[in-house]
Amino acid sequence: MTNVVDADTIFKELRTHSISEFFRKNSQMLGYSGKVRSLTTVVHEYSSNSLDACEEANILPEILVEVREIAEDKYSVKVKDNGPGIPTKIIGRVLATVLSGTKFHRYVQQRGQQGIGGSGCTLFSQITTGKPIHIKSGTTKNAYECDLTIDIKSNRPLITNMKDIDGSFKGLEIFGEFGDVKYESSDHGIFEYVRRTALSNPHASIKLIEPDGKENIFTRSVLELPKKPKITKPHPLGIGTNDLVEFAHMSESRKISSFLVDTFSRLSQNKVDELQALVSDVDFGMDPKKLAWSDAEKIVNAFRQVKWIVPDLDSLSTIGGGQIEATIKNILNPQFMSVVERRPKVFRGGIPFVVEAGIAYGGNAGKTTDTGARGVTLRFANKVPLLFDGSICAITTAINGIEWKRYGIKDFENEPISVMVNVSSVYVPYSGVGKQAVSQEPEIIDEIKLAVQDCARGLQRYMSGEKNRALHTSRYKIIMRYVSQLATNLNEITGIKKEEIEKQLKSLIDTRYRKLVEDEARNNAESDGEKSDYGDGEEGEG
Numbered sequence: 072m073t074n075v076v077d078a079d080t081i082f083k084e085l086r087t088h089s090i091s092e093f094f095r096k097n098s099q100m101l102g103y104s105g106k107v108r109s110l111t112t113v114v115h116e117y118s119s120n121s122l123d124a125c126e127e128a129n130i131l132p133e134i135l136v137e138v139r140e141i142a143e144d145k146y147s148v149k150v151k152d153n154g155p156g157i158p159t160k161i162i163g164r165v166l167a168t169v170l171s172g173t174k175f176h177r178y179v180q181q182r183g184q185q186g187i188g189g190s191g192c193t194l195f196s197q198i199t200t201g202k203p204i205h206i207k208s209g210t211t212k213n214a215y216e217c218d219l220t221i222d223i224k225s226n227r228p229l230i231t232n233m234k235d236i237d238g239s240f241k242g243l244e245i246f247g248e249f250g251d252v253k254y255e256s257s258d259h260g261i262f263e264y265v266r267r268t269a270l271s272n273p274h275a276s277i278k279l280i281e282p283d284g285k286e287n288i289f290t291r292s293v294l295e296l297p298k299k300p301k302i303t304k305p306h307p308l309g310i311g312t313n314d315l316v317e318f319a320h321m322s323e324s325r326k327i328s329s330f331l332v333d334t335f336s337r338l339s340q341n342k343v344d345e346l347q348a349l350v351s352d353v354d355f356g357m358d359p360k361k362l363a364w365s366d367a368e369k370i371v372n373a374f375r376q377v378k379w380i381v382p383d384l385d386s387l388s389t390i391g392g393g394q395i396e397a398t399i400k401n402i403l404n405p406q407f408m409s410v411v412e413r414r415p416k417v418f419r420g421g422i423p424f425v426v427e428a429g430i431a432y433g434g435n436a437g438k439t440t441d442t443g444a445r446g447v448t449l450r451f452a453n454k455v456p457l458l459f460d461g462s463i464c465a466i467t468t469a470i471n472g473i474e475w476k477r478y479g480i481k482d483f484e485n486e487p488i489s490v491m492v493n494v495s496s497v498y499v500p501y502s503g504v505g506k507q508a509v510s511q512e513p514e515i516i517d518e519i520k521l522a523v524q525d526c527a528r529g530l531q532r533y534m535s536g537e538k539n540r541a542l543h544t545s546r547y548k549i550i551m552r553y554v555s556q557l558a559t560n561l562n563e564i565t566g567i568k569k570e571e572i573e574k575q576l577k578s579l580i581d582t583r584y585r586k587l588v589e590d591e592a593r594n595n596a597e598s599d600g601e602k603s604d605y606g607d608g609e610e611g612e613g
Contacts, residue, residue: 131274133275151242156208199249206219216234259459271390315371320362432489433487464508
């Protein structure tokens, strides 16, 4: 008979581990799951932090990314920016303490969200090379350099070799060595990541030095910083029962009615009156800390029955239609492009989001291959390129669900077309900690499809116009072949000189041909000038 093991023995090995220990054993969750992807992830984390810091400081970003090969599957990465730098007293918390950051607790859009990225790079360097990250930082008060590692057992920073440097140094420079990585010129490599970062951040100037010494400079297309997002309140639409209960129990308000007005955007006293009429059995005068689950459920259901003004866009920072057009022209130089920015919407948790989309056709759009060009989907979230996990991303799902033949594209996979989609939100619902795919929220998928379809209607008009122009040109050439013979025949019948007849016939045909082309161009221009069909009103369901 097998001896029974008692509970004390089973739980003898129970231990509490730090978050750093967890990610040391599960680094793939941070994006370090392949040699090429791991190196791209390092550049992604550092450059995203640089862009956020520069924008918060109202500085047009100038970023240097330098990658050097040290040995096989071992590279150094240096990222330098002209931002505000990091104060000495918090450098360890910012870059060597996992889940320590300035972003997660604020209801405002930024590229980073969780306080993991920079510290994750420090951890990855440490576990693959055993070496620290070297930092140079210059603020308005001082400039210094130091080395950083993480005490993995306690998730605390270890700072060594701290010393002051020339005070003229401004910004932040991070240097690290990373093992089990590889530099590759592919759709998932660092060059493509930087190129797409330049595409979605036209206000930034970025220089990339590749391992072979080649320098790539992506100049800024616009000289204005994007609108700085403001801290805002969650929108009532999409709020769940658990969200409402937690907000209520943390509130300092004395009544449910004032709690609702204080906590949520677009919720005035008039809206409170509407809600109270829908849930008359809930006491809106009671202390929010006493809100029960059952009453919270009734209020949440009432949220969904009320008409709301769309979410406040102040908390979001989009690329902007004009900026997208400028950067597409600068980098892709297409024959045709169409850009759309949707109105703000919300998904679960009352979180506002905005979808921007652009289609580029011809020129440098798509990807050139040995057999021609192929369609490319350019995915972005909060202006950050998403190069991996495309198959599980809401953006890919939405684009694959579009019937492209309706818009003049016979085979998306074999056309010179680039479809760009950017999702902006206070909290982008990523499918993993590595932040490479947008979770397939139904509301987000629907918005992406609507935005891309709106762009595609413009493409359809362009493709139709190109087809008609080709038809007109073909007919023109066919008719011109017979002008000489027709002139000869008419000369014999009328006695008028052949040269004169031929000249008049060509003039008549040219005039008719030009009119057809001009009419086609005018009709397309009038169609492109029409207003989008999603309106500009203020009241309505978000």
